[in-house]
Amino acid sequence: MSSKMDIRKPSQLAIIAGLAKYSLISSLRNRASYFFSLIFPLAFIAVFGLIGNSSSSITIGISDTVDHANPIYTTLQTVAGQSNAPLKLATGNTTDLETQLKQGKIGGILVPAADSTPRTPRLTLETTSGDPANAAAAQSFMNGITSQLNLRAAGVVNPPIAVENKEVSGKVYRYIDFILPGQIGFSLLSIATFGIAFPLITLRKTLVLKRMFATAVTPISFVISQCLSRSFQAMIQAVVILGVGVWWFHFSLAHGWISLLEMMVLSFLGVLMFLGFGILIGNVAKDEQSLPIALNLFNLPQMLLAGVFFPTDGMPQWVQTIGNHLPLAYLNNAMRDVATNGKHLNEVLPAIFGMLVWGVIAYVLAARVFAKE
Amino acid sequence: MPTQKKSAAPIIEVKNLVKRYGSTTAVDGISFDVREGEVFGLLGPNGAGKTTTLEIIETLKQATDGTVLVDGLNVANDQQAIRERIGIQLQASGFYPTLTLVELLNMFAVMYGVTVDPMKMLKEFNLEEKAGAYYADMSGGQKQRFSLATTLVNEPRVIFLDEPTTGLDPQARINLWEVIRSINKRGVTIVITTHYMDEAEQLCDRLAIMDNGKLISEGSPTKLINDLLKRGFKRHTEVRAATLEDVFLDLTGRSIRE
Numbered sequence: 001m002s003s004k005m006d007i008r009k010p011s012q013l014a015i016i017a018g019l020a021k022y023s024l025i026s027s028l029r030n031r032a033s034y035f036f037s038l039i040f041p042l043a044f045i046a047v048f049g050l051i052g053n054s055s056s057s058i059t060i061g062i063s064d065t066v067d068h069a070n071p072i073y074t075t076l077q078t079v080a081g082q083s084n085a086p087l088k089l090a091t092g093n094t095t096d097l098e099t100q101l102k103q104g105k106i107g108g109i110l111v112p113a114a115d116s117t118p119r120t121p122r123l124t125l126e127t128t129s130g131d132p133a134n135a136a137a138a139q140s141f142m143n144g145i146t147s148q149l150n151l152r153a154a155g156v157v158n159p160p161i162a163v164e165n166k167e168v169s170g171k172v173y174r175y176i177d178f179i180l181p182g183q184i185g186f187s188l189l190s191i192a193t194f195g196i197a198f199p200l201i202t203l204r205k206t207l208v209l210k211r212m213f214a215t216a217v218t219p220i221s222f223v224i225s226q227c228l229s230r231s232f233q234a235m236i237q238a239v240v241i242l243g244v245g246v247w248w249f250h251f252s253l254a255h256g257w258i259s260l261l262e263m264m265v266l267s268f269l270g271v272l273m274f275l276g277f278g279i280l281i282g283n284v285a286k287d288e289q290s291l292p293i294a295l296n297l298f299n300l301p302q303m304l305l306a307g308v309f310f311p312t313d314g315m316p317q318w319v320q321t322i323g324n325h326l327p328l329a330y331l332n333n334a335m336r337d338v339a340t341n342g343k344h345l346n347e348v349l350p351a352i353f354g355m356l357v358w359g360v361i362a363y364v365l366a367a368r369v370f371a372k373e
Numbered sequence: 374m375p376t377q378k379k380s381a382a383p384i385i386e387v388k389n390l391v392k393r394y395g396s397t398t399a400v401d402g403i404s405f406d407v408r409e410g411e412v413f414g415l416l417g418p419n420g421a422g423k424t425t426t427l428e429i430i431e432t433l434k435q436a437t438d439g440t441v442l443v444d445g446l447n448v449a450n451d452q453q454a455i456r457e458r459i460g461i462q463l464q465a466s467g468f469y470p471t472l473t474l475v476e477l478l479n480m481f482a483v484m485y486g487v488t489v490d491p492m493k494m495l496k497e498f499n500l501e502e503k504a505g506a507y508y509a510d511m512s513g514g515q516k517q518r519f520s521l522a523t524t525l526v527n528e529p530r531v532i533f534l535d536e537p538t539t540g541l542d543p544q545a546r547i548n549l550w551e552v553i554r555s556i557n558k559r560g561v562t563i564v565i566t567t568h569y570m571d572e573a574e575q576l577c578d579r580l581a582i583m584d585n586g587k588l589i590s591e592g593s594p595t596k597l598i599n600d601l602l603k604r605g606f607k608r609h610t611e612v613r614a615a616t617l618e619d620v621f622l623d624l625t626g627r628s629i630r631e
Contacts, residue, residue: 009453010486018483022472029471206467214431214461215484215527216453 012221019217019225020232027195027233037191038237041183042244044309049176049249058137061090061097061109070121071149072110079145087141104131108138177252180245181263181335182308184238185328188267189302191234192274193295196226197282201291219370223279230278231271238267254342262338262345266352270331273355276362277327283369302328307336330354384409384531384562385430390439392425399425401586402439407531412553412563414573417583423566424535426583430564431461431533444530457485460524460532464539468508474519475504478526485527498522498552512631514545521552531562538572543621544629550575 027033066073080089090097090106097109113122125142127135151159203209212222242260245251253259277298285291305312305323312323323329334351337343345352385407392400400422407413417423428434430441432452441448443455468477478491495501498518503511508519517537524532537553538546553576557563567573573580574594582590582597590597 009457010484014486015483018480022469022476022480022483025476026469026471203467203469207463207465208467208469210433211461211463211466212484214433214456214459215481216457216486217484 010216012218015217016221016225016228019222020228023199023226024229024232027199027229033191033195036194037187037234038240040190041187041241045176045180045183045241045245045249048179049245058086058134058141059088059090059106060138060141061092061100061106063094063097063109063111064092065094065112066110066123067112067118067121070123072121072123072145075145075149076110098126101126101128102130104128104134107131107134108142110142174252176245176249177340178307178311178336179309180241180249180251181332181339182306184241184263184267184335185270185306185332186303186308187237187241188234188270188331189274189299189328191237192230192271193278193281193299195233196230196275196278197285197291197295198288199226200279200282201285201288205287227272227275227279230275231268234271235264235268238264251339253339255344258344259339259342263335265345266331266334266338266348269352269355269359270328273327273331273359273362276359276366280362280366280369283366302326305329307332325354327355327358330358382409383407384444385564386440386442387426387430388440388442390426390429390441391437392422392429392434393437398586400429400436403583403586403588405581405588405591407562407564408579409530409562410557410560411578412557412565412576414577414580415564415566415583416568416570416573416580421583422586423583427533427535427564427566431459432456457527458530460527460529462520462524462532462534462537464535466520468523470509471507473505473507474500477508477519478523481523481526487527489526494522494525512545513541514548514629515631517541517545517549518552521549521556525556525561529561531564532556533564535566536568537565538567538569542630543618544625544627545631546572547627548629 060076062073062076068074076087076089080087090100092100094109094111097106100106101109107127109126110123111126113124116122125139127138129135203212209222213219242251242263246253246260253263281294281298282291285294303309305315305319306326306329307323308328312320315323324333330351334348334355337348337351338345383406387406388404389402390400390404391398391402403422403426415423415427425434429436429448430443432448432455436449444458446455446458448455469480472480474495475491478489478494482489492501492504495504498521500515500519500522503515503519508516511519521534521537524534534553538549541549550572553563553565563576565573565576577594579593580591580597581588590600592600
């Protein structure tokens with residue numbers, strides 16, 4: 001041991017691979033890291049996937065005192081009997097139905113009108129002022145039915161003025177198709193920000209990093225190894241979420257396997273972009289108290305405005321504009337385009353470009369902050 | 374006291390080292406050598422500048438002025454080469470929380486680009502039963518032993534130990550001193566900082582004492598004590614035949630509790 005040894009310089013690639021492997025093992029054993037990035041999205045999808053599309057139909061109650069021979073009654077039965085009908089019927093005595101009406105469970109009740117006769121059957125539609133939306137839907141629906149019946153009774157087969165309904169997209173666009181890409185995006189965002197910033201701060205505080213940088217590891221190699229292990233874990237979680245969505249909740253993939261692979265590519269770009277922000281925030285925040293605040297400042301606006309839990313169509317224009325330019329929005333919208341609208345990667349280039357721009361911004365800022373240390 | 378004959382060739386040379394932070398001078402032009410194969414103590418009160426000095430030698434900080442050579446290499450130019458030749462143990466340092474001891478040793482091996490036999494290393498430090506445990510689940514003495522083990526992964530020529538027995542009970546302290554001595558017997562030069570004077574006396578071949586960024590004394594423990602006595606120092610307390618530590622060890626035994 002007394003002569004000077006000629007020590008070979010270890011290859012940084014081997015170091016990066018080794019550190020990534022141990023970082024991944026360590027992270028996979030840390031159960032807390034699964035909550036926001038895997039359990040929460042799956043739970044959300046399960047709950048809303050099971051709820052289904054009950055909100056897209058209206059329920060009308062028909063009192064037992066209504067004559068079953070009434071043409072309105074028979075028409076409503078026929079409409080309700082169709083598959084995927086926009087109408088559901090509830091029957092029962094008038095008092096029970098009125099209770100349900102007041103509780104908002106049905107949109108309106110049909111009862112025989114006071115001046116109803118067998119030759120001129122008349123019904124009254126009872127609605128409640130406490131639920132204007134449902135009441136309006138029930139009223140317009142009944143008006144439509146009765147107008148058609150009246151025309152037919154008057155012998156008008158081809159009314160001179162008519163409005164025709166033509167469905168533009170033949171697809172069933174369900175809530176799951178909206179929320180699944182949103183939940184994948186949310187999962188990727190969580191693990192790429194929380195999952196890299198917290199360990200960074202903890203390792204720095206417990207002097208693990210200081211010890212590490214006294215070996216042959218360079219800071220860049222360390223950062224790259226963390227990015228590798230986090231993106232690997234993120235992609236696995238994305239596949240799990242996608243698999244659950246497709247197999248259990250019939251999430252539609254327009255082009256099957258090809259759409260799935262394209263979504264994986266987009267997810268990978270998304271993870272890399274988010275990792276840049278995670279590293280930036282992890283270096284800017286001083287300690288474990290200010291870190292969650294900083295991370296949530298970045299995450300929460302995107303969760304609310306980038307189309308994760310609900311679309312932003314109802315919001316003011318300026319809110320929508322901001323929302324659509326957030327990093328997560330580019331990812332979510334591109335994934336929805338690919339999965340539901342059947343676009344291919346070359347058709348979502350603007351979104352990919354948006355993600356690249358955000359990614360470059362994140363990494364440049366992160367490098368600047370890092371250099372100051 | 375260590376028995377091996379030590380060579381006089383310096384393995385660390387510090388010449389007129391200065392470190393300033395803005396208007397504060399943390400290290401004010403100190404010079405000393407550490408000889409190959411010895412156990413060297415760097416002592417001083419908090420804020421004396423010894424941590425800063427060590428960090429500069431360990432290539433974790435840069436000097437403002439002066440030269441530091443480690444194994445003939447300059448800390449200003451050859452940081453990577455120096456890092457491959459040294460091992461450091463930081464006080465109260467942690468390890469990856471959810472990796473086992475074996476995995477941690479393998480990870481350190483990767484970081485140095487070497488391969489190790491984790492079980493063999495753990496056996497040397499009496500930790501083979503804890504091979505599959507996490508660092509956080511060990512006793513204080515076991516943690517320090519493991520921490521020491523990690524400094525030897527790259528078979529360094531010099532290791533730097535920062536307060537290695539702080540927080541340990543008397544049995545564990547004595548045990549750790551044995552471990553440190555056995556590492557030194559293998560030919561590893563050891564640089565220690567400590568606030569425990571009995572530890573410095575037990576382990577160190579030579580010491581340097583710092584205060585206010587300056588070096589105020591240097592030499593073997595015997596020499597320093599003789600110098601003090603020559604200055605006319607007399608101990609005021611009566612010298613007893615036994616100390617409280619003897620009481621403690623007599624009552625609770627010398628075997629290490631973990």
